[in-house]
Amino acid sequence: MVKKKGCNPCKMFEPTIKDVAIENSLDFKAIKAEEMPEKMRPKYFPFFYLMDNDELLESWAGISTRKMTKVLSRHIDNFIFNE
Template identity: 30%
Template sequence: MGAQISSQQRSDHGEVLLVHSLDSWNTRFQNSKTSNKLMVIDFSAEWCRPCKFIEPAVHDFAVEFSDVDFIKIDIDELPDVAKDFEVKAMPTFVLVKKGKEQERIVGVKKDELHRIIEKHRF
């Protein structure tokens, strides 16, 4: 068995956690329910070109908003999680706080994503 969670890091300590198993996701999601910390879930796929296009911006946001958890889920790896969140297109970004969806963005909308992260992070 491989790693269940890995991270993509940049030199300035921004981190996006890649969740690879349902158990790891369930643990992380349950823990988020008791935290005031905002979680940004990036639903993407390896073959998704728009997902690859916005990926550098997501890493930049992880650096800028170090008080926010950034989680990346590949819909082909964890289709049940994507189904639970009713993901219909990629990329889809779902902002969750205390286990409840606050807002979502579908598509490559960097400025809008930045704005709603700022809005919900405190």
């Protein structure tokens, strides 16, 4: 998750994505946009990268649990999401 200082949607959604990561045995990392090179920063926050080792599987922006569920279900067998 790439988050930006002062981003209320980032603060609001981070606990949800952390819980999903725990329930599905995924590694979760939060990156501060301010620590990234400016040319590599996403335009929208929060921004997510789904990686398998060093391979980018998919990326998306926003706090839609529906979008998150669709993305993760495509890549994770027996995906679990308890709202």
